[in-house]
Amino acid sequence: MADTEVKTNDIISQLVDSVPDYINERRYSELRDILTEMNPADIGDLMEELPRKYLPLVYRILPKELATDVFVYINADTQELLISTFSDSELKEVIDDLYVDDTVDMIEEMPASVVKRILKHASSDMRIEINKILKYPKESAGSVMTTEYVDLKKNMTVEDAFLRIRRTGVDKETVYTCYVTDENRKLLGMVTVKDLLMAEYPEKISDIMETNIIYVNTSDDQEYVANMFTKYDFLAIPVVDAEQRLVGIVTFDDAMDVLQDETTEDIEKMAAITPTDKPYLKMSAFELWGKRIPWLLVLMISATFTGMIISSFEDALSSFVVLTSFIPMLMDTGGNTGSQTSVTIIRSLSLGDVEFKNLPKVMWKEFRVAILCGVTLAAANFIKILTVDRLLLGNSDITVTVAFVICSTLVLTVICAKFIGCTLPMLAKKIGFDPAVMASPFITTIVDAISLVVYFKIATTFLHIGG
């Protein structure tokens, strides 16, 4: 399917095998030539797969600039390993070459002793920028922004602007969107390099800049910021403080990472797992256990209530044992219909397709879907019970009344499940909880209990048994 993928992965796999040979045979310059042809992200992948003892040497074989590029693409524990082998001057060089936001990302993952060493060797300018970003709360716009951007003044000409970009741009993560600020650093406008290229040299920045700017505040949630990128197709978005002063920008590549991380987090929560940003293969069995067991315990305990409902209808069950065999089907169908709805709503909430104000509309829609689904399932089940179970398997306990009890339970269960599945996530969002928790496992537990109560109530009523 994907030739290039296969190719790149093959090259990396081959190198994992051959790099030790190159090193043991001291064929450093050959290895250097091979690596220099590769993309930094791929070299990062290679380093993650190589035995740890080769990493410091492989890193030193790389040309300096490429080495720093690679540094951004390796995991925190690999970074830490390399830093521990760096001399002070090597460390200083790497930090000088990294973008501020990448340095901050790194610092956030390092133990205190390493952080101290990094800050000690950062230039004082860099240290100020690092601390600026570090002071913002986790997962806020401030914490994912970079403070390195091109700023222009409104009385510059296009020619001045190009000069400024040429002079300062080499250290900036992006030069393509430039921001125009006044003497108090208030954001006045923005201009893209495309605008500059399409304009004439003597034109004033104030004449060509866009003044209706969409910006975010330092305290805005990173997921909200990332969603602005999918909505508006920005390359970068400016971040301002409470006084509307420009303090940084978030670039699209960081926004893409945030989107991926937030989605993974949502998916994990929906499957009753405590989220983590560590890749699966890097997690120990014990760590995975820690992320999964709390929810399993909570859900197991909740499921015992369902058991208690069954116990309390023991009499009904012992006179109509056949009722027991339909419990799994009722529970599973209830769980599945509920989780279809909850997952759809959770995803729509996170994409911004649905908001709390749509609740009545959503409930009415789900009610109609529930009727359609419930009736279809009940009809299919009614036919199946009376043909397969009664006629084919010859189970004479299964009367038309039993089939009626099961099928009407099914309809009511589906209605309850869809109702709970759409309201719980929206209410959770409204009161500031994460709707993703209100997914399949949680809703299944509630729907199980409700469907069993409905089942036994209908059964005792129509089958004339004492509840």
Next chain:
Amino acid sequence: MADTEVKTNDIISQLVDSVPDYINERRYSELRDILTEMNPADIGDLMEELPRKYLPLVYRILPKELATDVFVYINADTQELLISTFSDSELKEVIDDLYVDDTVDMIEEMPASVVKRILKHASSDMRIEINKILKYPKESAGSVMTTEYVDLKKNMTVEDAFLRIRRTGVDKETVYTCYVTDENRKLLGMVTVKDLLMAEYPEKISDIMETNIIYVNTSDDQEYVANMFTKYDFLAIPVVDAEQRLVGIVTFDDAMDVLQDETTEDIEKMAAITPTDKPYLKMSAFELWGKRIPWLLVLMISATFTGMIISSFEDALSSFVVLTSFIPMLMDTGGNTGSQTSVTIIRSLSLGDVEFKNLPKVMWKEFRVAILCGVTLAAANFIKILTVDRLLLGNSDITVTVAFVICSTLVLTVICAKFIGCTLPMLAKKIGFDPAVMASPFITTIVDAISLVVYFKIATTFLHIGG
């Protein structure tokens, strides 16, 4: 939390109320001034919420260039409505101003009669480009690329390159990454506008271009292409045909859309819903039913096997009715542990964190996690059964042997669930199926059946009852 969000949404909500007044009172130029200050994506949101009858007028109030920008941000049915009100010359203007890939996106959603009208009024160049993209299979790199990019020749100087960008760039979706091709359109290298800005005017393109280029083929899957963007932080990636000729580029904004769509698709599949790219509120109850009912029926029928297992152990159940009350807990816990694993693996597969070659590693990890989880859950359950169920609720049917039967079933169920949860998605991927289907509902059904067989086998063995 997010001030700007509230602000933008408030403005849109207010406008939904006030636009009809502006129009009825014929205060067109006031409305035009308000709209001109807004971002096209926000105007698109507004138009989706306005009553349909105002749309043609609102669209015509917009300045022409802004109108075309807005056109990209509205849903297909709104586009269709507007097109039906366009005169031929209006339609021609819109098509001329749209980027090719946006036109193709639009065409793919329109009924045949509208497509015919669009193609009739497109310029012949545009029609050739549209047909080029349309011929690629759905969800391939070719189908999401645009054919409008800046191409340079290797013997150009930096100055020539800037001249070419200025002359041709206004119609290109991105000018920031330029591609260098030979006379046969073979891809030789790439150069960014940042590189050009940092170079001197007389320098040769061949001297500053990057020749190790990562590219994709027209037939590569769009999800694979989108994942290249998160890995490499590209602004655009070149798309080549089988002969390595450059045929188009995919830009980061389209890649972000693909990522969002593919993730939504995965999440829907994981919840047993047939995926759709229509937003929730735009789906009718009947359409939602159609996306959900096939899976519900399949899963309901599968769940009857579980019922048959219960029926076949009816004797055991009628002599130990207390066993029935633990069925929901065992089924739910099995389902939850299985879906934790399957969802983790499905997401890791789609992020590229886990590949098929890691199967033994994954199985060994999940086996250890299963032992840890199983033992923890069994221990908690053992204590709970003997204290709450036996002592507190005074249920004398619950002996230590019964508790043992339940808890050993639990351990075995968890091990099976984790085993199935990790192997099925990876095997699915290996044989070219979508692993996302192997999620919670599907795995729950299998695990339910297995856990009940295990339960009754252990029960009949240790409680000395005839199965």
